[in-house]
Amino acid sequence: MYAFIWEHLPGNRLVKSICALALFLGAVWVLFTFVFPRVEGLSPFGNVTVDRTPSDDASAASAEQ
Amino acid sequence: MSVVRAAIRGFGELLITAGIVLMLFVVYQLYWTGVGANRAMDQARQQLEQQWQSGSDLPAPTGEAFALMYVPRFGSDWGSKPIFEGIDPLTLRKGLGHYTGTAMPGELGNFAVAGHRTTYGQPFHNADDLEPGNSIYVRTRDTWYEYRVRSQEIVSPDALDVTWAVPQVRNSRPTKRLLTLTTCHPKFSDRQRLIVYAELESTRNVSDGPPPGLVSGKA
Numbered sequence: 319m320y321a322f323i324w325e326h327l328p329g330n331r332l333v334k335s336i337c338a339l340a341l342f343l344g345a346v347w348v349l350f351t352f353v354f355p356r357v358e359g360l361s362p363f364g365n366v367t368v369d370r371t372p373s374d375d376a377s378a379a380s381a382e383q
Numbered sequence: 384m385s386v387v388r389a390a391i392r393g394f395g396e397l398l399i400t401a402g403i404v405l406m407l408f409v410v411y412q413l414y415w416t417g418v419g420a421n422r423a424m425d426q427a428r429q430q431l432e433q434q435w436q437s438g439s440d441l442p443a444p445t446g447e448a449f450a451l452m453y454v455p456r457f458g459s460d461w462g463s464k465p466i467f468e469g470i471d472p473l474t475l476r477k478g479l480g481h482y483t484g485t486a487m488p489g490e491l492g493n494f495a496v497a498g499h500r501t502t503y504g505q506p507f508h509n510a511d512d513l514e515p516g517n518s519i520y521v522r523t524r525d526t527w528y529e530y531r532v533r534s535q536e537i538v539s540p541d542a543l544d545v546t547w548a549v550p551q552v553r554n555s556r557p558t559k560r561l562l563t564l565t566t567c568h569p570k571f572s573d574r575q576r577l578i579v580y581a582e583l584e585s586t587r588n589v590s591d592g593p594p595p596g597l598v599s600g601k602a
Contacts, residue, residue, distance in 0.1 A: 319396050346407060354407075354412075361412060362567075362571070362572050362573040363413075363502045366497050366576070367470045367475075368541065368578075
């Protein structure tokens with residue numbers, strides 16, 4: 319896969335390297351901006367609240383996850 | 384033969400890619416979320432000060448900041464953190480969150496506050512350092528509240544009873560003015576929750592200046 323991309327990048331070795339770096343940074347940007355914010359709910363780092371227990375009273379009704 | 388080789392190479396590249404993506408995700412969670420959160424907290428702090436000057440006061444609508452928390456024990460770098468109304472995930476990305484429906488600062492009952500431990504500016508990163516007697520200050524427009532830490536507890540994630548007016552006692556009439564902090568435990572996990580209980584020690588008018596204990600930085 320990477321060999322395929324490398325072969326299809328234009329120019330000499332220097333230009334290819336710059337293009338490869340740009341592709342990598344673009345991928346990082348897409349991940350940080352679109353992908354990670356959507357999947358981070360699945361990670362265990364963010365759950366800091368105590369949740370409603372099944373047999374709960376309604377006094378803290380809005381304390382939801 | 385070359386097909387097998389290409390397949391193996393492709394699989395290896397896939398694994399390397401997955402490893403890099405996972406590492407980037409950790410960087411995103413532990414570092415990048417904090418960059419945005421610190422900016423949001425600065426903004427909220429400025430907005431609060433403007434609001435306080437223009438006179439608006441509690442209660443704040445959900446998602447709005449209404450108070451600042453100071454914890455000398457966390458060191459001077461910690462500064463102050465805005466407390467927002469509500470504990471939904473989006474609100475907690477901006478700072479600390481007040482469990483809606485629990486008491487407000489200084490009220491009889493339980494002023495319950497949640498905060499991130501390892502992500503989004505990690506305001507409660509060192510919550511386990513809080514020892515009995517340590518001060519936690521909460522400032523609203525007109526009043527400084529000084530709470531003193533009483534105890535810590537580690538509970539299961541469904542232990543909502545720690546936020547009850549009298550923690551763990553159902554439907555009882557509160558006689559104390561408590562502050563309860565909740566965050567995740569252990570660090571980098573959501574297996575349990577770390578709970579810190581504090582009780583109101585004193586109050587002070589904002590016009591009388593900041594509390595002496597806060598100025599001296601005494602924990």
